[in-house]
Amino acid sequence: MFSAPDSYPIDLPTFHSEINLPYTLTPGRAAGTFLAEVKNRRIVASRFASGQVVAPAQDFSSTGGEEPEAFVEAPHTGVLTAFTRVDGNVIGFIRLDGCDNDFPHRILADLGDLSIGQRVEAEWDDSVEQSVLAIKGFKPAPDAPVGTVQPLATTEEPLGVIPYAMKLDYEHAYGPYYGRMFDEIRENGRFMGVRSPGSDVALLPPREIDDVTHNRTGTWKACADTGTIRGCSIINMEVYGQTRKVPYVYAEIVLDGASTRMIHVIEIDSLEEAKEKIKPGTRVRAVWTDGERKGRVSDIERFEVIEG
Amino acid sequence: MGRHVGIVGVGQTHHARRRTDVSQAGLVREAVDRALADAKLSMDDIDTVVVATGPVLFAAVNQPEKWVVDAIGAQGKSVVRLTSGGGAGFAGALAGYYQVAGGFSERTLVVAYDKLSEGQLQYSISTLYDPFWGREFAVGIMGFSAAYWRARMDVLGHTEEAAAMVAAKNRKNAIANPYAHVKKEVSVDDVLNSKPLCWPIKLLDVPPISDGAAAIVLSSEKMAHHSTSRPAWIRGIAYCCEADNAPERSLMLSEPLAIASRQVYRAAGITNPRRQFDVVEVQEPYSCFELNYYESLGLCPPGQAAELVASGATQLDGDIPVNPSGGCMGANPIGAVGVIRLIEAATQVMGKNETHQIKDAKTALVQSGGGWANLRGCAVLSA
Numbered sequence: 001m002f003s004a005p006d007s008y009p010i011d012l013p014t015f016h017s018e019i020n021l022p023y024t025l026t027p028g029r030a031a032g033t034f035l036a037e038v039k040n041r042r043i044v045a046s047r048f049a050s051g052q053v054v055a056p057a058q059d060f061s062s063t064g065g066e067e068p069e070a071f072v073e074a075p076h077t078g079v080l081t082a083f084t085r086v087d088g089n090v091i092g093f094i095r096l097d098g099c100d101n102d103f104p105h106r107i108l109a110d111l112g113d114l115s116i117g118q119r120v121e122a123e124w125d126d127s128v129e130q131s132v133l134a135i136k137g138f139k140p141a142p143d144a145p146v147g148t149v150q151p152l153a154t155t156e157e158p159l160g161v162i163p164y165a166m167k168l169d170y171e172h173a174y175g176p177y178y179g180r181m182f183d184e185i186r187e188n189g190r191f192m193g194v195r196s197p198g199s200d201v202a203l204l205p206p207r208e209i210d211d212v213t214h215n216r217t218g219t220w221k222a223c224a225d226t227g228t229i230r231g232c233s234i235i236n237m238e239v240y241g242q243t244r245k246v247p248y249v250y251a252e253i254v255l256d257g258a259s260t261r262m263i264h265v266i267e268i269d270s271l272e273e274a275k276e277k278i279k280p281g282t283r284v285r286a287v288w289t290d291g292e293r294k295g296r297v298s299d300i301e302r303f304e305v306i307e308g
Numbered sequence: 309m310g311r312h313v314g315i316v317g318v319g320q321t322h323h324a325r326r327r328t329d330v331s332q333a334g335l336v337r338e339a340v341d342r343a344l345a346d347a348k349l350s351m352d353d354i355d356t357v358v359v360a361t362g363p364v365l366f367a368a369v370n371q372p373e374k375w376v377v378d379a380i381g382a383q384g385k386s387v388v389r390l391t392s393g394g395g396a397g398f399a400g401a402l403a404g405y406y407q408v409a410g411g412f413s414e415r416t417l418v419v420a421y422d423k424l425s426e427g428q429l430q431y432s433i434s435t436l437y438d439p440f441w442g443r444e445f446a447v448g449i450m451g452f453s454a455a456y457w458r459a460r461m462d463v464l465g466h467t468e469e470a471a472a473m474v475a476a477k478n479r480k481n482a483i484a485n486p487y488a489h490v491k492k493e494v495s496v497d498d499v500l501n502s503k504p505l506c507w508p509i510k511l512l513d514v515p516p517i518s519d520g521a522a523a524i525v526l527s528s529e530k531m532a533h534h535s536t537s538r539p540a541w542i543r544g545i546a547y548c549c550e551a552d553n554a555p556e557r558s559l560m561l562s563e564p565l566a567i568a569s570r571q572v573y574r575a576a577g578i579t580n581p582r583r584q585f586d587v588v589e590v591q592e593p594y595s596c597f598e599l600n601y602y603e604s605l606g607l608c609p610p611g612q613a614a615e616l617v618a619s620g621a622t623q624l625d626g627d628i629p630v631n632p633s634g635g636c637m638g639a640n641p642i643g644a645v646g647v648i649r650l651i652e653a654a655t656q657v658m659g660k661n662e663t664h665q666i667k668d669a670k671t672a673l674v675q676s677g678g679g680w681a682n683l684r685g686c687a688v689l690s691a
Contacts, residue, residue: 021365023368026330026331026425026426028333029329031331058378059331059334060334065337160329164368178441182440205441211551230559231559233451233452233453233458233508234506234507236507237505239447239448240428241434251455263437263441263442264445265445296444297441
């Protein structure tokens with residue numbers, strides 16, 4: 001395999017990519033009830049047949065998978081069983097009075113003022129609902145009396161859905177083959193692949209090992225920015241994350257001089273017209289962006305059909 | 309060769325567009341309870357557990373097996389989590405099969421699920437594309453699948469009408485399936501006239517988005533009799549893979565499926581699939597996939613899939629019924645689908661399908677996979 005000399009630089013620019021996703025998560029009955037009840041300043045816990053009490057409430061016992069016998073109300077006081085500091089915030093485990101598990105949460109105190117086994121008490125934040133953060137955190141309360149677990153006659157309806165979002169940032173390393181390809185796109189506005197062993201057609205994107213023969217690939221070769229459609233579909237539905245207006249064509253294109261396909265888009269005026277005009281075998285050419293090239297596939301803004 | 313492995317218990321949830329009454333773990337619990345009850349076993353009888361789901365981004369829970377283990381009472385057991393896109397459930401079953409066949413477990417529980425109502429399905433699938441090369445133009449799996457179908461249309465005659473016949477057949481079959489949640493008969497014309505989403509794929513060529521879980525108990529021959537006198541024996545099972553953008557790969561057939569079916573047919577002694585199988589269950593997330601499977605699995609020669617579906621042979625009362633359960637058209641909790649197809653085939657050869665039993669079914673073929681053609685597997689089950 002490719003072995004770089006020791007002098008080869010290892011700290012090279014990366015390719016930034018982002019994934020942004022919204023979710024509607026389902027907490028289930030127990031966690032849903034806990035989250036619905038925080039506005040009433042109640043900490044809902046599960047009591048299992050074994051006598052174990054777990055807060056916040058859980059649908060299944062962590063010892064045998066049993067379902068809880070009842071939801072109960074846990075007290076707002078307990079003892080600190082572990083703590084640490086992360087990004088300047090103190091977090092810890094709290095064993096609420098009468099409960100059998102450790103509840104992770106924020107600790108509202110300086111690290112130096114804390115000790116294992118000390119009494120703590122919940123501080124509520126009335127501006128927050130439907131979240132474990134309705135409890136702002138737990139603060140030291142040396143004189144807080146020991147609370148008891150209380151029965152709960154009625155509870156709010158459990159929340160069915162919790163909105164959530166993830167934004168993930170990545171810095172991907174190009175490696176020598178992708179690195180050269182994207183440098184060539186940015187600097188020279190051309191797509192370069194590497195030749196398959198014993199052949200003049202290029203693998204695009206370039207790679208070190210030929211997929212079919214498993215031999216080392218050959219020399220670099222510039223592909224044209226014209227090519228032929230192998231497969232295509234007409235995108236007519238709006239989906240999250242889409243950057244083009246529908247309808248448009250999603251096409252798998254083999255550039256002249258290459259043996260592998262690239263994915264790109266072709267803009268169209270109408271779906272019916274595109275059905276007739278754009279099909280496997282149709283010849284297309286790249287339309288490059290007007291602005292500065294960034295060294296990405298999207299430096300080609302779109303493809304267009306070569307008429308005639 | 310390893311030891312004989314049989315499916316001795318099955319369970320699935322009543323799949324739905326959205327279940328807000330249970331968490332992901334609660335959904336899994338329902339399927340596991342049903343499979344254990346069906347196998348007349350409790351979790352104490354299970355040696356190892358495989359948890360299979362689609363990609364983490366589908367529902368934003370990383371390492372869901374840690375959550376699931378508590379919910380099914382499997383604390384302290386050997387548990388592995390497996391994911392392989394749309395074929396996750398099937399790949400999970402293969403992992404479980406290896407454990408029992410290899411003698412490392414007498415009974416293995418395989419549970420597979422996805423709770424697709426929680427995330428952005430097509431966008432999540434787009435993240436499976438190469439971030440450098442293609443992701444920015446990806447339209448989930450649908451854009452890709454439709455493009456391949458378009459290529460096959462010209463060469464193999466996989467017409468819109470033929471795919472519409474598949475959609476109409478499977479949607480009709482789903483009506484009798486108590487676990488399906490889309491139960492509406494549609495005509496071939498309804499499918500053809502439905503809204504193009506990624507043309508040639510149209511609305512009624514597309515399965516629903518579902519929340520659901522499915523579980524099977526795999527057993528060694530030694531222990532199988534505790535659960536049933538008629539297990540569904542796995543006579544062969546394989547799951548093969550290829551890269552996305554290799555050169556010289558045909559858009560016309562799925563090479564991994566062709567390789568997998570050759571291996572499985574050899575192991576199971578299948579020389580004439582069209583005649584030897586009594587029933588077939590395939591994972592057809594879009595109707596056009598099923599046409600490809602007819603050819604890749606050898607139910608007909610390449611280019612004759614349209615003719616096969618038009619002949620009625622793959623209907624419930626045909627000589628080789630395909631998807632009597634309704635397939636993905638009735639419910640499509642992606643990660644679970646491979647196990648759901650195994651369950652449907654197992655109940656057929658065990659002779660205990662409650663609502664759509666194929667008379668005297670003894671040998672069944674199951675296909676499952678992820679991606680358009682890259683991850684493909686199949687299995688042969690018989691009584």
